[in-house]
Amino acid sequence: MFQLTGFTASFGSATALRRADLTIRQGDRLGIVGESGSGKTMLALCLMGMAPDAAQLDGRLEIDGHDMTHATETAWQHMRARRVAMIFQEPMAALNPLRRVGDTVMEPMIVHERLGRDQARQRALSLFEEVGIPDPVARLRQFPHELSGGQRQRVLIALALACNPDLLIADEPTTALDANVALRITDLLVRLATERGMALVFITHDLAAVARATQDIVVMYGGDMVERGTTAEVLADPAHPYTKGLLGARPDPTAQARDHNGKRRRLPTIPGTVPPLFSLPQGCRFAGRCPVEIPRCATNRPAPQDLGANRIAACHLLRGQRP
Amino acid sequence: MAYFLLRRTVGFVLTLLAVSVVVFAVMNVLPGDPPLTILGLDATDDALAALREQLGLNEPLLTRYISWVWNALHVDFGISHSFRVPVSTLIGERLPLTVSLAVAGMAVTLILALSLGIGAASKHRQVGDWGVMFLSQLGIAVPAFWLSMLLVLLFAVKLRWLPPGGFAGWSDPVAAMRSLVLPTVALALVQSAVLARVTRSSALEVMRQDFVRTARASGLSRRRVLWRHVLPNALVPIVTIVGMQFAALVTGTIVIENVFYLPGLGRLIFQSISNRDLPTVQALVMLFAAIVVTANFIVDLLYVVIDPRLKVRA
């Protein structure tokens, strides 16, 4: 349905996304994880045809076999909302403050499907019910500032579903929300995807949410897809050193906050920070921060290795490859 | 909400009163001698005394002020002693022309400034953007009356498409419209320079916000996003400037009427100065100032209509 082949997005010498390969089929639930600056959001924007104007795109992006890599804005306008829709990180800022939320949700239906206002209102009502907004009739007439953060995110989900898209991209949909609300939004997305047979791309740095919501996972670092596989396998047995680091960096809810001496336990972290795009190493992007680095890592880009059972990882030091 | 309206309205009425005090004070209290100004230095003492009596200058100031305001509220601004008719009649005859010019000027200004400003913002850092910015910078520096002269030079003197000035009345609507084309354009071009700038920067500000991305993600066309989502959110600063521009619009209308010899209120005020017709000048200045104050009052109310969030705070 959606297919990326050797897809690259760059700004001059800075590469935000490097030779990405990805296939999304109907009903897939795919998690994309990585730190900020790893290219997750860039990937999502490219799937929406909303990469910044300054971005140079190479490789191939296909939707149902049509090449959309260099498609016009108008062509993309036909895709958005109907084929692919997206919800964003900040529900507070993502809704037009001067519009009643009902009008916002109805707008794409009226524009794309030429629905009359009454039909559109009916559909908006049932969408509000579907995404679990209480008292939808009254909510339709309210302004964003009158709703809570969780409610707004539900409105944005309803907006994204307005024209029954085949693929829903959720870019860190729960980061700005309370843990409790976040959990419910995550479950809502899974339920909607399953019930509607809709593909879901769930972008997050919250590994617990990924484990809960997705079947497959892509781990990204510095614009590269470094590891890929089923969520359960990758999280249980990470192959790439970066994934290992990422899992180690996750606070383990079962571990005690203090060790037996009463000292505060340090969370394991990956040393250093993601370097800015223009100063990424030429070879493996993780070189420089990698705990098991060998000399050629900095200069040669490791090719993605098929590890069987749909597992792929890009590292020079994978199993059976040690020099 | 009701409290907000009440407070604004009271503030508006108080400002109008204060404006009337200023106008009255400047015209009556400053060390000038109106009868002498009116009749000239060679007037006889008898004539001066008679005129003093006729203008009511022998009454105490406060009485004169109160009766002026009271009469003004009843659309009575006294008698013009150069035209020898009630000032209200003079104003009534000339009001339609001035209002037409101002309204047409403002309408063209809004259309020009909003399209140019939004257009420039959507072409940020491209040729179109620089072009609009350059033109508006230039437009701010060009005096309206000189621009009018250049327009007359080109369209009336050289090309002879439009009349260079004057106004033959409304009986021939086509001729009337033709006489108003150049004045309207001159008024609007200068006014829209500032407004286009404000629109552009305000729109750029809004375009950075997340909901614009949401709107694009819903597959809406760039044009629809700009006009339906960006523009309404950019309106608050724009409306502020429009309110402030009413002062410039009033000035502009007065100037333009004099450039094109249009018999409106702006022309009347200058004829009255030459005729030393103080009651007429006083009434017209008050009228123009009241228009500016009223425009700002309306702008205050518009904020609430534009932005539902303000209703809570107001």
Add this chain to the structure above:
Amino acid sequence: MRRLPANFIIGAILVTLVVGAAALSLVWTPHEATQMNIRDKFAPPSAEHWLGTDQLGRDVVSQLMAAARNSMSVALIAVLLGGSIGVALGLLASAIGGWVEDGVMRLADLGFAFPALLFAIMLAAVFGPSLTNAVLAIAFINIPVFARVTRGSANQVWTLDYVSAARAAGMNRFAISRDHILPNIAAAIIVQATIEFAVAILAEAALSYLGLGAQPPAASWGRMLSEAQTLMYLAPQLAIYPGLCIVIAVLGFGLLGDGLRDITDPRLTRER
């Protein structure tokens, strides 16, 4: 050293041009600006008269230079006069606060109801038209502008730590205003003054054009244009030069003001 913004450089060049011409006219003009020579009227540009002569045979270049001087003087006096009153009111409002601040700001609001033209019209009606009235009217509209800017910037400075320290040390509010507040907001005031200078030039030209400013035989760009208007079919070139001078002067001071603002307050420029 950071590069100077382009608007500052262009503005500075234009301003130097205009101010230079005005200053030069104090000691030298190609001809006496007001000297008439009817036989030489409407002369075309020549080595003798660079831009030709007008309907009375006066040299156009000399008139433009003399007009520049008058225009600069009017703008300078008006902005200084209105600016100092406005700054004083703004400082006072900010230092005392409370009902005094409210009162001053309400007065400033009131001032905005009167464009310079309306004020000049009132003065002309009472005293007869004159350049003095024009200066007063332009000065008057500057008062609320400067009062607002001063009070706004001053209120920010009052919240700074070292001002609190000065207060704690027992300095009185007026001394603090003079020694600490004013130096800190000087940049903002100078920027505003430069921009208001441009506004004042424009206002003087308009008032003189309408006959409410410079009276004959004083040279003024605005008045030259009003004379040229009646001769538009005969000598259209006379309607061009004074207008260009106004545009150059207004554009120059406007750009200079913008440039100064960009230099003194980099926060405002980054996102443009």
